Amino acid sequence: MRRCLQVPLALAILLGVGWTVYTLATRVPVRIPPRKVVVLGFDGADPRLCREYLEKGLLPNLAALMKEGTFMDLETVNPSQSPVSWSSFAVGADPGAHGIFDFLTRNPIAPTYAPSPESFVGQVEARFFAGIPIRRPKVINKRGGRAFWEYAAEDGIKTALFLVPVTFAPPCLPNGLAFSGLGVPDLCGTQAKYFFLTSSPSRSKRTVDTEFGGLLGALARVGSLYRGQLIGPPSPLWKQEKSARASKLETLRRKIERAGAASESKRKLEDEFQALQTEYDAFRKTPERLTMPIEIEPNPDGRGAKVRVDNELQEVRVGKWSDWFRVRFKVTRFISAHGICKVLLQSASPIVDIYVSPIEISPEKPVIPICCPSHFSARLAKKVGLFKTRGWESDTAGLKEGAIDEKAFVEDTLATMDQQCEMLLETLAHDDWGLFVAVLSETDRMSHAMWRLIDPQHPLYDPVLAAEYGDSIQKSYQKMDEIVGKVRGRIDPDKSDLYVISDHGFRSFRKGVNLNTWLSRNGPGGDSTRPFMQLRVPTDRKYNLEDLFGGKTDYFMTEVFDPVSGATRSEWYVNWKETEAFSLGLGSIFINLKGRETHGSVQRSDYDAVCEEIVRGLEALVDPDTGEKVIHKVYRGTEIFHGPYARVESTAFPDLMVGFAEGYRVGWQSTLGGIEDQVISLNREKWSGDHCGIDPSLTGGIFFSNRKVSSDSAGVIDLAPTILSALGVKYPTMQGQALSLDSPGGGL
Numbered sequence: 013m014r015r016c017l018q019v020p021l022a023l024a025i026l027l028g029v030g031w032t033v034y035t036l037a038t039r040v041p042v043r044i045p046p047r048k049v050v051v052l053g054f055d056g057a058d059p060r061l062c063r064e065y066l067e068k069g070l071l072p073n074l075a076a077l078m079k080e081g082t083f084m085d086l087e088t089v090n091p092s093q094s095p096v097s098w099s100s101f102a103v104g105a106d107p108g109a110h111g112i113f114d115f116l117t118r119n120p121i122a123p124t125y126a127p128s129p130e131s132f133v134g135q136v137e138a139r140f141f142a143g144i145p146i147r148r149p150k151v152i153n154k155r156g157g158r159a160f161w162e163y164a165a166e167d168g169i170k171t172a173l174f175l176v177p178v179t180f181a182p183p184c185l186p187n188g189l190a191f192s193g194l195g196v197p198d199l200c201g202t203q204a205k206y207f208f209l210t211s212s213p214s215r216s217k218r219t220v221d222t223e224f225g226g227l228l229g230a231l232a233r234v235g236s237l238y239r240g241q242l243i244g245p246p247s248p249l250w251k252q253e254k255s256a257r258a259s260k261l262e263t264l265r266r267k268i269e270r271a272g273a274a275s276e277s278k279r280k281l282e283d284e285f286q287a288l289q290t291e292y293d294a295f296r297k298t299p300e301r302l303t304m305p306i307e308i309e310p311n312p313d314g315r316g317a318k319v320r321v322d323n324e325l326q327e328v329r330v331g332k333w334s335d336w337f338r339v340r341f342k343v344t345r346f347i348s349a350h351g352i353c354k355v356l357l358q359s360a361s362p363i364v365d366i367y368v369s370p371i372e373i374s375p376e377k378p379v380i381p382i383c384c385p386s387h388f389s390a391r392l393a394k395k396v397g398l399f400k401t402r403g404w405e406s407d408t409a410g411l412k413e414g415a416i417d418e419k420a421f422v423e424d425t426l427a428t429m430d431q432q433c434e435m436l437l438e439t440l441a442h443d444d445w446g447l448f449v450a451v452l453s454e455t456d457r458m459s460h461a462m463w464r465l466i467d468p469q470h471p472l473y474d475p476v477l478a479a480e481y482g483d484s485i486q487k488s489y490q491k492m493d494e495i496v497g498k499v500r501g502r503i504d505p506d507k508s509d510l511y512v513i514s515d516h517g518f519r520s521f522r523k524g525v526n527l528n529t530w531l532s533r534n535g536p537g538g539d540s541t542r543p544f545m546q547l548r549v550p551t552d553r554k555y556n557l558e559d560l561f562g563g564k565t566d567y568f569m570t571e572v573f574d575p576v577s578g579a580t581r582s583e584w585y586v587n588w589k590e591t592e593a594f595s596l597g598l599g600s601i602f603i604n605l606k607g608r609e610t611h612g613s614v615q616r617s618d619y620d621a622v623c624e625e626i627v628r629g630l631e632a633l634v635d636p637d638t639g640e641k642v643i644h645k646v647y648r649g650t651e652i653f654h655g656p657y658a659r660v661e662s663t664a665f666p667d668l669m670v671g672f673a674e675g676y677r678v679g680w681q682s683t684l685g686g687i688e689d690q691v692i693s694l695n696r697e698k699w700s701g702d703h704c705g706i707d708p709s710l711t712g713g714i715f716f717s718n719r720k721v722s723s724d725s726a727g728v729i730d731l732a733p734t735i736l737s738a739l740g741v742k743y744p745t746m747q748g749q750a751l752s753l754d755s756p757g758g759g760l
Contacts, residue, residue: 040186043168044446045739048508051449051731052499053101054492055094055177055194056456056703058517059085059714065489073497077512077716080505086715087727088516090652090708091599091669094194094456095132097515097713097728098177103157104732104746108658110157112178114597115704116683118663119565121262122610125586126565127596127684130154131664132178133195137255138248144346149248149380151181153195156657160732160743161185161447167741169446174439175432176451177515180403184384191383191392191439193451194403198370199341199351199379200245202561203402204409207368209240209306219243223680224409225557231308231364238364242304242321244341244371246562250300254563257292264288293582299562302341302349306368314361321353321368328357333424336398339371350374352398356420367415369424373401396434405432406457409557412699418481421461426487429454433495440502447739452495458488459518463701467520469675471694496716505718509738509753514713515728521702523635524679524695525642526688527595527670530633533691536625544626546590547687553585555684567685568594589613592622593667596685599678599705600666601626608661619660623648623667630670635692642692644673644707654747671707678705722752 065071066078074083089100089107091114099112107113112132119126134152138145155178165171165185173179177194184190198205204225211231220228231238246254264285271278307320316329322339334355340348351371358365373379375389375398382401383389393399405428411421429452436450462485464470465478496512503510528545535542551570559567570585586594588604588611595601603622606612614622627646635642647669650660659665670678677695681688703711715726723730729748736743737750 040166041168042170042187045169045741047738048445048503049447049735049738050440050445050499050503050508050510051447051735052496052510052512053098053176053449053451054455054512054514054714055098055451055453056459056516056518057489057492057514057714058459059712060517061485061489062714065486070486070490071493073493073500074512074716077496077500077510077718081716081718082721083714083716084721084726086513086713087725088703088708088712089728090647090671091705092516092703092708092711093598094453094515095178098194098451099132099155099157101513101515101728101731102155102159102161102176102178104160104729104748105157105655106653106729106747108653109655109747110155111657111664112155113653113664113666114600116560116597118596118602120663122265123565123567124608124610124663125588125594125596125685126567127560129560133180133197137251139252140249140344144344151380153179153181153183157655159183160736161188161449163736163743164447164739164741167739169739169741170443171447172439172443172445172449174436174448174450175453176449177403177453180382182381182384189383189385189388189439189442191388192403194453196373196382196401196403198402199349199373200371202557203370203404204407204557205244205370206407206410206415207242208410208415209364209366209368211238211364221556221558222409222413223554223556224413225561226409226413226415231366236309238308238310240306242306242368242371244302244304246299246301248343254292254296254299257288257295261285261288261292302343304339304341306366308357308360308364308366310360310364317357317360317364319355319357319366321355326355328355330357330360331419332357333420333427338374338376338398349379350377356416358416367410367420369407369410370402375399375401392435392438395438396431399431399435400428404453404457406454406461408457408461408699411461412697418462418477418484422458422481422484422487425454425458426491429488429491429495433491433498436495437498437502440499447735452492455485455488455492455514456518458485459701460699461701463518463520464698467522467700470520470522470700471696472698472700500718508718509735510716510718511731511735512714512716513728513731516703516708516711516713518701518703519706519710520675521677521695521700522675523642523677523692524682525633525672525676525692526679526682526686526690527599527601528682528685528687529689530630530691531593531595531601531626532687534629536629538629538632544591544593544622546587547585548583548587549585551585551687553686554681555686560684567596593626594685595678595682597666598683599670599672601668601670603667605660605667608663619667626668633691635676637692640675641673642676643670644709645671647671670705671709672705673707674710676706677702717753719753722754726751 099110116127117131136150138149139147165188171188173190175193180192180195182190182192206226209229231240268281309318319328321337324337328334336352340350342348353371354369356367375393406425410416464472465482531545568586569582572583633642733750
């Protein structure tokens with residue numbers, strides 16, 4: 013018995029010593045700054061809407077802040093996408109200094125034509141032996157450069173980060189705290205894996221992945237019960253096997269490359285490679301997925317039901333969001349991945365329809381750290397209750413695809429904003445912070461989903477819905493104002509700077525533009541016989557977010573039936589040998605450059621000429637329906653990006669960035685390499701407001717300060733040096749310049 017107790021006791025001592033060493037290693041002497049700094053970020057808050065609501069008297073706290081100090085537009089970066097702009101905010105420079113150019117990046121190894129969601133978050137998978145984990149999953153923050161909060165924390169300033177985008181994995185700051193924001197996935201490893209289950213007999217019995225990442229499934233009736241399954245991510249054990257098989261293929265491919273000219277040994281290697289590739293393709297198409305049961309027992313009155321998800325049971329009313337369910341995916345006999353979710357029972361009779369929100373990583377038992385110190389999420393949950401942990405915290409995907417309606421979406425988004433305000437204030441009060449940076453994102457999510465109801469020119473404008481929900485964006489701005497007021501009431505204005513900012517603004521997304529379709533129909537000088545992208549066969553393949561997050565690499569490929577072998581195989585629908593350019597991501601165009609791309613065709617000496625021809629053609633594009641210019645400007649990556657990541661040789665580097673004009677944005681299928689019938693098409697989606705790919709001159713953000721600014725203009729890259737200067741922290745030269753603020757007494 014004594015020996016049995018010795019092992020856990022020894023482990024406890026080692027863990028205690030380890031924690032003590034870690035604590036000592038991450039502490040530096042605390043320094044009180046000359047002025048504390050509080051930064052409140054509201055993703056996507058638009059300066060034009062702020063001015064409109066200020067004039068109507070709807071934002072009294074921001075009006076008081078403006079009167080006390082400053083309100084001005086904040087120049088965003090190119091491209092004006094959240095992970096890009098917030099990364100530039102962090103390092104005080106354009107994307108060339110941090111390497112985040114888009115929500116998406118590209119596969120750095122063959123084939124380079126595949127998009128990847130790991131633009132700013134990478135991962136190392138868990139490893140298992142006989143079902144026992146021998147390596148925990150690890151998250152890698154891929155943003156380069158040094159963030160201003162690192163300089164501040166290392167100088168002794170107590171620093172807290174709350175839901176700041178692109179801080180996952182959370183940095184462990186000396187004397188500090190970091191709670192990760194945009195980048196934290198749901199428990200399925202995506203941002204939007206919702207579930208919609210129905211007992212409707214007209215619905216297919218098989219599960220179907222939607223374009224935007226949801227999953228449609230069937231409910232089977234068993235007596236008075238309706239049963240279904242929530243199908244989660246691939247099993248880590250399956251992913252481990254998939255990775256091992258992919259590694260063998262890559263090793264064999266390299267052997268073939270080294271084999272040189274045709275020979276018997278090379279032919280044997282190629283035959284072996286083809287056999288392994290066929291096995292790998294078959295294995296990859298049938299992933300072993302984790303599952304979780306769901307059970308619904310409708311009430312006799314048809315107005316509610318008892319709903320069980322995993323092992324938790326709740327009484328739920330039709331049309332009302334449930335409380336949180338604590339759930340889990342069982343990974344092996346030994347471990348489970350814990351999460352939380354809500355359900356929205358939409359119908360209980362005669363058809364049962366139920367929506368299950370994306371399953372959040374449990375803040376009580378996170379499968380991977382979402383904050384540092386890691387215990388803080390559980391502490392916060394005890395204080396304020398369970399809460400969303402996803403970086404993309406609103407159910408925009410469910411609304412976009414009709415799985416929930418406007419009422420459910422608006423209620424949930426505003427409730428999330430209320431709870432995040434409570435969490436923010438709790439974190440602010442946790443310590444005497446010298447630097448506190450918080451970012452809330454519901455202003456962005458509400459604008460993406462509801463812009464159509466404030467724009468009568470939008471194809472999906474609905475006057476009836478506008479009468480009921482046309483003030484939804486306004487309500488999110490009023491909540492933003494309330495949060496500003498609550499924070500102002502908790503800081504000393506004589507000793508603290510308060511900055512209220514956004515990373516970008518918004519414009520209407522009325523029409524989508526498929527850049528790959530344009531590239532496949534236009535060539536130098538408008539010559540359609542020599543298009544920039546040559547197609548081998550016509551294609552109508554459509555992509556979805558499951559393709560992206562599922563790790564597929566067969567982009568720009570189609571299934572072709574071979575009548576000789578009787579088998580179906582994947583082949584390129586693009587003739588890469590004759591293709592000069594292609595598009596992936598939210599407005600990026602890549603030259604098919606030799607030495608960088610898997611099947612590159614463009615010589616480095618021809619690079620500039622190809623770029624120039626594409627720029628000239630796209631900037632001349634007009635909408636045939638209106639005669640309006642579609643594109644404001646096309647930017648050369650070599651001209652707008654500066655720093656160690658601005659390298660043409662990198663697959664992440666966009667050769668061209670398209671800045672769309674008011675009303676236009678890159679089409680959804682174009683972002684994943686899809687080709688559609690029309691270059692320009694009406695956007696009939698509820699996702700109706702945007703900033704991604706829209707010219708940065710049209711999508712500036714906001715800057716409020718309790719100190720007056722004498723600078724003529726301000727950019728998001730100017731905030732890092734401005735904050736460090738206010739804190740009295742030394743920092744190296746940055747692209748951004750510290751703003752000229754008046755002294756607390758009023759003089760400059």
